[in-house]
Amino acid sequence: MRQTRPVVNPNVQGKQYPATAPYLVGREKIREFAHAVKSVSPVNLDLFAAQAAGYTDLVAPPTFAVVIQERSLATVLADPEAAIDFSRVVHGDQRFSYVRPIVAGDELTSVLTVASVKTLGAHSMVTFETEIFDIDQQLVCTATSTLVVRGDE
Amino acid sequence: MTIKFEDLEVGQQIGGLEFLLTRDSLVRYAGASGDFNSIHYRDDVAAAVGLPGVLAHGMLTMGVAVQVAVNWVGDSGRIADYQVRFTKPVVVHPVDGAVLTVTGKIGAIDGESRTVRVDLAAVYNETAVLGKAQAVVRF
Numbered sequence: 555m556r557q558t559r560p561v562v563n564p565n566v567q568g569k570q571y572p573a574t575a576p577y578l579v580g581r582e583k584i585r586e587f588a589h590a591v592k593s594v595s596p597v598n599l600d601l602f603a604a605q606a607a608g609y610t611d612l613v614a615p616p617t618f619a620v621v622i623q624e625r626s627l628a629t630v631l632a633d634p635e636a637a638i639d640f641s642r643v644v645h646g647d648q649r650f651s652y653v654r655p656i657v658a659g660d661e662l663t664s665v666l667t668v669a670s671v672k673t674l675g676a677h678s679m680v681t682f683e684t685e686i687f688d689i690d691q692q693l694v695c696t697a698t699s700t701l702v703v704r705g706d707e
Numbered sequence: 708m709t710i711k712f713e714d715l716e717v718g719q720q721i722g723g724l725e726f727l728l729t730r731d732s733l734v735r736y737a738g739a740s741g742d743f744n745s746i747h748y749r750d751d752v753a754a755a756v757g758l759p760g761v762l763a764h765g766m767l768t769m770g771v772a773v774q775v776a777v778n779w780v781g782d783s784g785r786i787a788d789y790q791v792r793f794t795k796p797v798v799v800h801p802v803d804g805a806v807l808t809v810t811g812k813i814g815a816i817d818g819e820s821r822t823v824r825v826d827l828a829a830v831y832n833e834t835a836v837l838g839k840a841q842a843v844v845r846f
Contacts, residue, residue, distance in 0.1 A: 583739075586738070586739045587739045587740065589735070589739070590732075590735045590736040590738070590739035590740065590767070590770070591736070591739075591767065591770030591771050591773075591774065592726055592732075592771045592774060593774055593777065593783065594774070594778065595774075595777045595778070595781070595782065595783040596781075597782050597783055597784055598783055607782055607784070609784060613782075613783055613784040614783075615770060615773075615777070615783050616770075616773050616777070616783055616786040616789045616842070617766060617769055617770040617773065617789070620740060620766050621740060621741060624740070624741055624742065641756065644793075645765040645766070645793050646792065646793060647790065647791060647792040647793060647839075648765070648766065648769060648790065648791055648793075649788070649789070649790035649791075650788065650789050650790070651787070651788045652786070652787050652788065655783070655784035655786075657784075698790075
């Protein structure tokens with residue numbers, strides 16, 4: 555029998571990565587993202603509509619937090635200890651839980667924890683929990699992402 | 708239109724939308740999101756890794772599907788929680804693109820937290836491409 559190496563190092567379960575550098579959420583970035591996900595929600599696009607709804611600035615669409623999550627994920631994918639081969643990665647599931655919506659002007663940092671590493675035959679399933687904080691260190695959103703890393707079959 | 712929380716019922720349909728995802732949509736999403744994985748715009752790369760064609764980003768499918776809930780409530784800031792499972796890929800034809808049909812219905816109502824769970828169904832080519840697609844809306 556051929557020896558197979560796990561496609562993700564199981565020892566990284568529980569590992570937490572340092573906070574990312576602050577990401578300043580721009581108004582035009584929100585509009586660009588909103589157009590890309592085919593949003594017509596006025597609070598994403600029209601400053602006056604957003605303010606009339608009680609927000610300080612344009613509101614980011616519900617999946618915008620992926621932009622912040624991605625920055626943390628890039629750190630993990632570059633981590634030799636985790637040894638994740640990006641070309642074998644398939645997105646399994648995704649969740650965003652908001653304490654409050656992201657708005658333009660927010661400066662966000664994220665802290666990623668490897669919540670679990672599971673091995674299913676030749677494949678591995680890795681769940682990441684990314685907590686996104688504002689400049690006052692208040693939690694804004696928790697993004698949970700499970701990636702399936704395909705092994706050799 | 709203002710929706711009255713008290714009038715809502717589990718099982719109620721909240722409407723639907725049809726989205727045409729083209730290669731242009733994928734390039735636009737790549738730029739907006741920063742996900743430049745080339746399986747989302749290069750046929751040769753998609754073929755080399757054994758895919759049936761260029762795929763839409765799962766996050767694009769997730770991002771457009773929730774618009775059904777957003778349009779219903781009228782304010783994207785009231786989506787408190789949103790989750791999906793990616794069950795099938797959406798193959799985007801270079802000329803014709805891919806048509807994604809999304810419908811939503813009320814799956815649960817929580818009177819205490821005044822939230823409603825909207826269950827979304829996203830169908831491409833007669834196949835459900837998202838599983839457990841649930842958006843929790845604050846009232």
